[in-house]
Each structure stands twice: as C-alpha cells, then as structure tokens.
Amino acid sequence: MRSTTLLALLALVLLYLVSGALVFQALEQPHEQQAQRELGEVREKFLRAHPCVSDQDVGLFIKEVADALGGGANPDTNSTSNSNHSAWDLGSAFFFSGTIITTIGYGNAALRTDAGRLFCIFYALVGIPLFGILLAGVGDRLGSSLRRGIGHIEAIFLKWHVPPGLVRILSAVLFLLIGCLLFVLTPTFVFCYMEGWSKLEAIYFVVVTLTTVGFGDYVAGASPNQNFAAYQPLVWFWILLGLAYFASVLTTIGNWLRVVSRRTRAEMGGLTAQAASWTGTVTARVTQRVGPTAPPPSEKERPPLPPPPCPAQPASRPLSPAAPEKTEPSSPPTPPTPPTASALDYPSENLAFIDESSDTQSERGCALPRAPRGRRRPLNPPRKPARPRGPGRPRDKGVPA
Helix, strand or coil: CCHHHHHHHHHHHHHHHHHHHHHHHHHHHHHHHHHHHHHHHHHHHHHHHCCCCCHHHHHHHHHHHHHHHHCCCCCCCCCCCCCCCCCCCHHHHHHHHHHHHCCCCCCCCCCCCHHHHHHHHHHHHHHHHHHHHHHHHHHHHHHHHHHHHHHHHHHHHHHCCCCHHHHHHHHHHHHHHHHHHHHHHHHHHHHHHHHCCCHHHHHHHHHHHHCCCCCCCCCCCCCCCCCCCCHHHHHHHHHHHHHHHHHHHHHHHHHHHHHHHHHHHHHHHHHHHHHHHHHHHHHHHHHHHHHHHCCCCCCCCCCCCCCCCCCCCCCEECCCCCCCCCCCCCCCCCCCCCCCCCCCCCCCCCCCCCCHHHHHHHHCCCCCCCCCCCCCCCCCCCCCCCCCEECCCCCCCCCCC
C-alpha cells in the first residue's frame, strides 16, 4: 500500500472515530449526569433518614458495594439466603473460558486473584490461536454447506431461464438472508424468551457478541434466575457458529472484491490498448496528409534507387549522332519514383550520346557518393558539361566506329 493511500486511510479512520465520539458523547453524557444526580439525591435522603451515619461512612459503603458488584456479587442474594447461584460454577466458568479464547471478554466477571490472572495470560496465548484454527475450519465447512444448498436453488433458477447475472445476485442475497435468519433473528427471539429482554436489547446483545465487542452490560446466563446448567455452554456454541458464518461472509466479500479489482484492471488495460491503437492510427493518417514535413523513412522502408550515371569523361572528338544510348541488359527496369525521392533530376532525358567509358563505369556500379543519413539531396544538382572528344583519342577495342 502506498504511503499516500495509508495516510488517507488513517485520516478517514480518525475522522470516523471523532464523529463516533461526538455522537456517543451527545447521547450518553446527559444520561450519565442524570444518574449521578439521582445517586446524590438517594445519598442525601439516606443521610436525612439516618442522622447517626456520617457522610464519609456512606461513601465508603457505596464504594465497597460497587467493587463487590464488579467482582460478580449479586445484590439480590445474601449470606442468609438459600440460593446456591455462583458466578464461577462449571457452566459459568466454561462460558468465561470461551469468552477468553474468542477475544470477546464481556467484563461482567473478572479475575480477582493473582494466580488466576497469571493462568489467564498463558491460557489466552495458547487458546486464541487454537480457536482461530477451529474457526477457519468451521467457517469453511459452514460456507460450503450453505453454498451447496444455494447451488440447488441456482439450478432451479437457471432451469427457469433466469439470466446468470441475476442468479448470482439472488444467490448472494439468499446466502446473507439464511445466515441472518439462523444466527441473528432466531437467537434474538430465544434471548427474549430466556432472559426477559426486549427485542432491541436482545439484538443489541447478538450484534455486540458476534462482532466480538462484548461490552458486558448484557450477558446471557448471568442472571441468578437462570438455573439451566447447560444454557451458557449452548450460548458459546452459538457464538462459535455465528463467528464462523461472519468469517465466511467476510471471506466471500474479500474474494468478490478481488475479482472485481482484477476485472477492473483488465478492462482498464483493454481501454488503454484501444486508446494507444487509436492514437497510432490518427498519428499515421496525420503523417500521411502532412507529407514532406513528416520524418524521413528508415533505411529499410526507403525504396531502392537506380544508380545514377557518372558525369561524362572529357573526350577529344565530337559525339556521333548515330551512336545509340547503351543500357544495362542485366538490370531490371526500376519503378518510377517520386521527384522528392530521386537522387538526381535531369532537365533533359534525350542524352543519346554517352561515352563508352561512362557505360562501362555504370555497369561496374559507379554512382555518386551517398548523402549522409537524415539529409535530403538537392533536387537539381549542378552537372559538369562534357567536353568534346578530340580526333586523336584512341577508341576502345570491340566498339564499332
């Protein structure tokens, strides 16, 4: 992840935290102040009713009661009652151990002994990775089972000739609805019946538990009126399945986002290639229309040019009007080239009398020196005038007079 992206994400999270803090402060601070005023009124009322008790004694008593409640004591029971409820019976201790390895940590029951705290450290270090492995396996098996069941429903939709894209959307919606029905709505009604909570309190406990927040203000099975010993262990197994379902949902969302990202990158690559192809085509057309201002073709693309004849050698006698122009019998006829590409452009093509030595040199490949690459040769280079031949120059053998 890039540094700019990381900083932007950090700023977004901080902004989200500040907005949440402002909302919670506006909602909860008035209630806290009201509870504090009510506590002060009850304290003053108690002091007026019992003038023999000092204000300091009442403050110490309230502090001890708060500590006892934090340690798991129940104000509804006392030493003279026959209630055998304990916050550390086998079922409650099992549930407490489950909250440790699931990292929920409600906080309604806390360890008060040094030995218990030391054991909790090593217990959490071993139990949390072990539970993570179990959660991954259960989530995989649960997600496979749900997807297998939804696959049959998809087959039915496909038989009805429903478009595949719509079938995928319906299968995702069914996956979410079935999971919410099994692990959110059904436990909500169960907790409403077993704990006597309202629907809002029950669904609040369900969401806080399955998101592993675990405030501890609402805990299933913490009421002393709950005498069913296997109730809290069953609640822990529901937590296991619910966390596995949410893990599979998060995995599915992550895979979907990964596929969408790959498709987006592929589509962007295709658009980039099309844009590059279109740009190349437009550039080529513009280059063809511009013509001479375009850059010269490369050496491989330049058409072959015929070797131009060398300038005529000085002669001692006048040219004969009957001598025909010699041509190369072996060289193939060269195609006509545009005037801008020809090396030489003579003003007259009826030079009928060319010296034999010029023909011989032309056959040997005599040509003008080539201009450097990147420079254009002049269209009409100056040509030296041929001097007339003298009568005393000997003629080459084998050539008729």
